[in-house]
Amino acid sequence: MRMESPSLPLPRRILDGDLRVRRRPVEEDRAFIPLPLEALLPGERLTFPLFIKVIQGSDSQVTYSPCLGDGDELCQAWREKLLALGVDRVYVPEGYLPQVVAYLNNHLLVRATAEELSHQDIIVLREHLHFSLRLALQTPQLAQAVAPAKQTLHFLITSLKRDAAPWKLIWDLLYQDYTLYTHSVNVAVLAVAFMTFLKFPRPDCLTLGLAGLLHDVGLTRICQELLTKPEPLSPEEWELLRKHPCLGFRLLKGNASLPLGTLRLVLEHHELADGSGYxxxxxxxxxxxxxxxLSLLEAYDGMTLFRPYRPRLTPFAALNALREQRGKQGPAYDPQVLKKFIELLSLN
Ligand SMILES: [Fe+2]
Incomplete structure (x- = not known):
């Protein structure tokens, strides 16, 4: 069902009403998906409705308030007002995922020949990966549905290889809070950046980028309660969780649209250098x-993302933890790869 435009402009309703803006999503909401305001283009007509998340009334009830409707134009003044009010993200109903992917895709197509990518291009690129992954996970033909994300990874590889994307902007691509999607996008971006930095050929950049994006899809087949359990897991629960690389491999295999290497990397992303992985x-x-x-990037990103039950590590602390992690047979992460990764991070 299409949503109608609200009769009053949003800023007025916020200022006049008993509304407080909810700035950070505490939990994943399945009905509405966050989209940074920066990914939206002023002067363009929207192809999906936008909502903001607010806390209303004395009982602090969280609601989604209509902001702009499908077909409305997002004007620069509104964008600035929203940002001034502390609204840095808006929300899209999940049913509009295909429209959001198409909207972001159009922006990337227009920018494909740009000499240098802007901060906004980079945010659009990141959100395109994020929404493409969400959309792909909703379809039975998961591997085939990854095509839009594959195109965007190609776009990123091309931009990095011809130095159209300043390396410092790469760090703007990374999300700060953990969800399955944010972690997957971060690992994909880090993978493409690392491979390009090391001057690997394009097929390797794409193989590892796709593996970064898809490495944890097996988690979608593990019950949510286990994934969000705040207490330590029992040995039986760990056993279940450790099945996710195999589950992901089974979800993706048998489809020619993914490189074979990507499938194997999904299966092996928790293997460690000393053979103590799973x-x-x-x-x-x-x-x-x-x-x-992949195992290094996955672990690094997991340590540096914020989770409600523990503080995030600084890049320095995460690198130290990775360097010190040892199994019975030696270092858990290849010291040569770790050394190169530190070189990449020093470009920040
Ligand atoms: Fe994993």
Whole structure:
């Protein structure tokens, strides 16, 4: 069902009403998906409705308030007013995912030949990956549905290879809060940046980028209660959780639209350099040659993202923790890869 435009402009309603803007999503909401205001283009007509998340009344009830309707134009003045009010993200009903992907895709198409990517281009690129992944996870043909994200990864590789994307902007691409989607997008971006930095050929950049995006899809087949449990997991629960690389591999296999290497990397993303990882406990020589990069990036991003039950580590603390992690047979992460990754981070 299409939503109608609100009769009053949003800023007026916020100022006049008993509304407080909810700035950070505390929990994942399945009905509404956050979209940074920066990803929206002033002067363009929207192809989906926008809402803001507010806390209303004395009982602090969280509601979604209509902001702009499908077909409305987002004018610069509104955008600035919203930002001034502390609204840095708006919300889109989940049913409009295809329209959001198309809207962001159009922006990237227009910018494909730009000499240098802007901060906004980078935010649009990140959101395109995020929404494409969400959309892909809703379809039975998951691997095929990843096509829009694949295109965007190509776009990022091309931009980095011809230095159209200043390296400092790459860090703007990374999300700060953990969800399955934000972590996946972060690992995909880090993977493409790392491979390009090391001058790997394009197919390797894409293989690892796609693996970054899809490495945890197996988690969608594990019950939510287990994933969000605040208490420590029991040995049986750990056993269940450790099945997610195999579950992800099974979800993606048998589809020609993904490189074979990507499938193997999804299966191996928790393998460690000393053979103490899972699910197979493979030592380094028996792993895919890119697994050592993915396992490091996945662990680094997991440590530096904020989660409600623990503080996030600084990049420095995360790198130290990775360097110190050892199994019975030696370092858990390849020291040579870690050294190169520190070089990449020093571009920040
Ligand atoms: Fe994982």
């Amino acid at each position: 699910p197979q406990g493979l030592p380094l020589p028996r792993q895919h040659p890119l697994t050592r990069y």
